[in-house]
Amino acid sequence: MAVSESAPAIAADLTQDQLRSMYRDMVLGRLLDERILVLNRQGRAPFAISGQGHEAAQVGVGYALRRGHDWLVPYYRDLTLVMVMGMEPKDHLMASLGRAQDPNSGARQMPGHYGSRAHNIVTTGSPVATQILHAVGVATAFKYRGEDKVVVTSVGEGGTSEGDWHEGLNWAAVHRLPVIFLVENNSYAISVPQSLQMAVAHVADRGPGYGMPSATVDGGDCLAVYAAAREAVDRARRGEGPTLLEAVCMRLQSHSSDDDQRRYRSPDDLAQMREHDPLERFRRQLEGAGVLSEGDADTIRKECQRVIEAAQAEADAAAPPDPATALRHVYQEG
C-alpha cells in the first residue's frame, strides 16, 4: 500500500500501520458477521447474533489493550473485539456450524459465547451481566499478584439494570481494581428502548455515584473510543482503579436471528442508523488523512473476504462433536 508517511497524524500514538490494521479488523468483523447471518438464513447456522454497528467501538477498545497480556470478559456482541484479542474467523464459523473445533465451548454453547484461554478471553455464558463480577475477580487476582495487567469487561446498556452490574462497579471502586467497564450502548435491549431501561441520558452518568471516572464516547468514532479506552487502561495500569466507559453504538441488525427489529423500530430510525455506519466513517476518515489511498479499502475488503472463504472451507469440512464426549467435563476428570 502506497501511503504517504507524511499524512497528518490523526491519533498521536498510533502508527499508520496500526490505523490500517484497525480498519482491517473492523472490515473483517463486519464481513464475518455478514457471513454468519447468511449461514443462518441458509438454515446452516441455527442461531446468530450480530455485532454490526459496534465494530468501531470494539476495535477502539481492543487496540488500547496489550494483546496476550491483558484480559477480556466479553459479551455476545463482541465478535470484532475477540478477534482483535486474537481469535480468528475460523473459530467463529466452527461455533456457528456447531463443530467440535469451536474453541469457545466445543459447540456446547450457542455461537457468541466467547472464551479462549490462549487469548485471555474468559469463558462466558448467557446470563446478562454476570461477567461483570468475574472481571472484578480477575482484576482482584491481578492486583493481589502485583501484575500490571488490566481487564476489560463489556455489556449492553440493558445489562446495566442488573444487580450484578451495580455490585461489580461498586466493589471495583472500593478496591481500586484495574478493570474497565465497557458499556456498548446501542439504545435497545432486544425491543426495550433506553428510555424504559433507565431515566438518564448516559450510562456514564452513573460513574460519579460509584466514585469512578466515567465517559461517554461516540462508539461510531473508532479513534475517540481508542483515546478514551487508552486513558482508562493507563489509569488502571498505574493502579488508579476502574473506569466506566460508555460507547454509544448502533445495532444495525436485529437483536438476534430470532428477532425482527422492524416490529418495534420505525423505518426512519432504521434508515437513519445505516447512514452513520461506523465502517464508512472510519474509511472516509482514513482516506481523508491519507492513511488509506484509493483502492486500499477495496484491497483490504478482498483480503478479508479471502480469509473468510478459507475459514469457511475449513469449518465446512470439520466434524461435529462426538456424542461420546457429551457427558465429559462436568468435573475434573481422572
Next chain:
Amino acid sequence: MAVSESAPAIAADLTQDQLRSMYRDMVLGRLLDERILVLNRQGRAPFAISGQGHEAAQVGVGYALRRGHDWLVPYYRDLTLVMVMGMEPKDHLMASLGRAQDPNSGARQMPGHYGSRAHNIVTTGSPVATQILHAVGVATAFKYRGEDKVVVTSVGEGGTSEGDWHEGLNWAAVHRLPVIFLVENNSYAISVPQSLQMAVAHVADRGPGYGMPSATVDGGDCLAVYAAAREAVDRARRGEGPTLLEAVCMRLQSHSSDDDQRRYRSPDDLAQMREHDPLERFRRQLEGAGVLSEGDADTIRKECQRVIEAAQAEADAAAPPDPATALRHVYQEG
C-alpha cells in the same frame, strides 16, 4: 405543659404540639429500645436489635407521612418509625418475648421484623434490601390505581451494595413512582465501615446516576430530616417521582445483641458518638425555642416510662404461640 405560644417558629409547618409529639416519640422509641436490651441481657429476649441513634431521622421521616394513608416498608432498625406509623410498645415487647400476640408475625420471626396491615407497614423478612423492590411494587399499585399515596422504604448504607437496591431505584426512576428511598447511614454494616462499602462519601451521590433527586441530611437533626422528607413526599404525591434520601445517623449500640462493636470500633469513636445523641440535641433545640419548658422533658420521659411499664406487664402475662399453629399459613387455608 405551659409552653409559650409565641416561641420562635423552628419549623414553618409544624405546630408546637406536633413538635412536642415528635420529641415524645423519640423518647418513647429510645426508652423502649433500652428496655428491650435489658430484657435481652436478662436472658428473657433471645435477640435484640437496637435503633438507638436513629430516632431523630425516623421521627423526621415519619411525621412527613400521612398516617393511615401512606405506606412504609421498613427495616429492622425502625422501631421508632413504625411507632410513628401507629404500632405500640406492647407490640414490640410481645415480639421480643416471643408471644403469640406479636402482631408482626405471631413470634414466627425474630424481633425487628416489622409488619402490620392495620398501619400500612408491609411485612418484612431478614434478607437485606429485598424490601426496596417491594416498595417499588407498592408504588406501582398506587400509581396504577391513581391513588395519591406515597411509600417510604428504608435500608442501611450497607444495603445499598445489594443488587436489589440498584434495580429498585432504577425502576422507580424510569416509572416516576411515588416512593422515597430512605438510607439510614450509620457508617457501619455490622463491622464493615463505609469506606469498604462504597467509594463515595454520600449514598446520595448516587441519585443523579438514576436521574433521581437526592439529598444527604444530618440524621441527628430531626427537623432537617423532616424538611427533606416533606419535600420528597410532596414531590412524590404530585406525581413527580421518587427521591433518594440519606440520613446520616449513628449506631449507638452494637449491631445486634450478638455483636460487640468495641471489638472493631475505637473507644474514641464510640465516646464521641455519644456526645451527639440526637435526643439531647432535639431537647436542647426545643427548650431553646421555648417549645419545651423546664420539666417538660422529664414529664414526657415519665409518661413514656409508664406506657412501657404497662406494656411490659401485658407482654409478661401474654402466652407463647400454640404449637398447634406452627404448620398453619403456608398457603391460604380452607
Next chain:
Amino acid sequence: MAQVTYVEAIRGALEEEMRRDDRVLVMGEDVGAKGGVFGATAGLFQEFGEERVIDTPLAEAAIVGVSIGCALAGLRPVAEIQFLDFIPPAMDQIINEAAKIRYRSNGEWSCPMVIRAPCGGGVHVHGALYHSQSLEALFAHVPGLKVVIPSTPADAKGLLLSAIRDPDPVCFFEHKALYRSLREEVPEGEHLVPIGKSRVAREGADLSCITYGATVHEVLTAAERMGEDGIEVEVLDLRTVRPLDREAIIATARKTGKVLVCHEANLAVGVGAEVAAIVAEECFQQLDAPVMRLGGPEVPAIPFAEPLAEVYCLGPEKIEAKLRQLAAY
C-alpha cells in the same frame, strides 16, 4: 371451541383474565411492544396499554420483587421471566420473599402472583446450556410456592387462569417445544383446571409412567408403541409438581405395581426423586418391581450441537427402552 396452540392458549388466558379483572398486570422483558420473545403476550400491550403491560428493565430480581410489591398492595401481577434459565437472579425474591410472606406474617399478608417462564429444550431447539434448563426442582422443594407445568394447550389455559386467581405465588413453567407444536381444542371463556390435580393421560394396567410437561408426549408415543405389543402403560401427567397429587401417584402405582418416573430435568434430587420416594414408601406391598427413574443426565443442561443434545434428551426411544426394562422385571 377453537383449535389453538399452547402459546395461543396462554395468550388467550392472559387476555381473558385481564379483561375480567383489572387487578391483573403483566410485566417482563420485551412483553410489551414486541409481545414477548415467544409471542405469549402479543397484542396485550395494544389492548391494555403500558400501565398494564410493562416492558421492564433487564432485571429479574426486580421483575419478581416489584411484582411482590404489587401483590402486597392488592394487584394480581403476572411476571414473565424471559427464559427459565434466567430465573436464578430472582431466586431470593421467590424463595425468601414470595414463598414466605404468608407464613412469616402469620397469615396477615399474602402474595398472589404468577411467575411465568419458558423452560426446557430439545435436540432441534438449539437453545444450548442457557435456553434449555428445567429448574422446577429448585422451586418444588420450597414450601409456600406452587409449581405448575402444563403439557397441553387446554391445560395451559385452564391452569394459568387458576394460577392467576390463586391466593398464593405460583410458578408457571411452559415448555418452549410445546408452544407451537401442538394444536387442540381449548374451551373458550371460563375454563379452570385445578392446581394440584394430575390427569391420567392414558390408561393402562401393566405399568405406570409418571411424568409432566413436554415429556408427557414422548411418553405417550412410547406407550403407544408398547401398546402395539400388548403392554399397556398408564401415563400420569402430574400437571403440578408442587403440591404433588399424592393420591393419584399412589393410585396408579398400586394399580400397576410397576412405576417409571420420567422428566427432562436433571435426575439427582429432582421431582422424580420425590415421586419415587413417595411410591417406595406408600406402595411397598404393591410394587412388583423397583420404582425406576429416567431423566436428564449428570450434565448442567442441553448442549448446542445436535449430537450432544441427543445424549441429553429423552425422546420416545429411550423412554420405551426403559419401560420395556421395567416390564421385563
Next chain:
Amino acid sequence: MAQVTYVEAIRGALEEEMRRDDRVLVMGEDVGAKGGVFGATAGLFQEFGEERVIDTPLAEAAIVGVSIGCALAGLRPVAEIQFLDFIPPAMDQIINEAAKIRYRSNGEWSCPMVIRAPCGGGVHVHGALYHSQSLEALFAHVPGLKVVIPSTPADAKGLLLSAIRDPDPVCFFEHKALYRSLREEVPEGEHLVPIGKSRVAREGADLSCITYGATVHEVLTAAERMGEDGIEVEVLDLRTVRPLDREAIIATARKTGKVLVCHEANLAVGVGAEVAAIVAEECFQQLDAPVMRLGGPEVPAIPFAEPLAEVYCLGPEKIEAKLRQLAAY
C-alpha cells in the same frame, strides 16, 4: 492432637491452608476485623492482611461472582456467605456460572472455589425463618457442584482442606448448632477427608439410618437408646450430599433391609428423596420394609418462638419414634 470445636477446626483449616498456599484468599461480610459473625475467620485478618482476608460490600452475588473471577485467574478463593439463608442472591452466580464453567468451556476453564455458609437451626438457636434454613437440596440438584456438610470437628477440617484443594466449586455448609457444642480430637496438619465418601458413624445390623450434618448426632442419640433395647441401628453419615456415596448407601440398605433417611431440611424434593429413590431402585430385593423419610415439615423454615420451633425440629425423640415404627414393620 488437640481437642477442638467445630468452628475452631474450620478456622484452623483455613489458617493452615492459607499458610501453605498463597493462592488462597478469604472473602465475605465481616470476615476481616470482626473475624466472622461466628468467629470462623478470627485472627486471619491479623495474620494475612486485608489483601487476603477481604471484608466485602454487603452483596452476596458479588462475593460469589468475584470469587469466580479470582478462581478463573488462578486463585483459590474461599467465599463466606454469612448465613446460608442469604445465599439465594448468589444463586445465579453459583448455578449458572460456577457450576457450568468447566462444562461450558469444554474443559478449558475451571472454577476451583469454596463457598462456606452456616446453615440450620434448632429449638434454642432462635435464628427464626432467616437464620435457620437448610437449603442444600437446591445445590445438590445441580451438576457441576459438590456439596459437603460435615458433622464433626475432624471432618470439618479434613473436608474443608479437601474442598479448598478441589479443582471444582464446592459448597461447604456448616451447621451453626455444631460450632461450639462439640469438641473432639482433630489431627493437626495435613488431614484430608475425601469428598464424596460417607462414614459409618455407628454399626448396626437391624436398621439403617442415613443422615448428615447436625442430625447425625440426634440420630446417634436415638440409636443408642434403641441399642438399649437390643435394636441395633447402623448410622451412615453422608458427609457429602453431592456427589452421593451410592455404594455406601446401597451397602447399608442391603445389609439391614430397613432404611430411614433423615434430615433437617424440608422433606419434599430434598436430599432424602434422592437417597430414598436410590435405595428403592437398587435394593428392591433386599428391603424388608418401605424406605422411610423424616425431615423438615411443610413450612418455610424454623420459627422464632420455641414452642413453634419444636414442631419443626427433629430431635432424638421424633427420630427414635420413627426408627421404632420402621423396626416394627
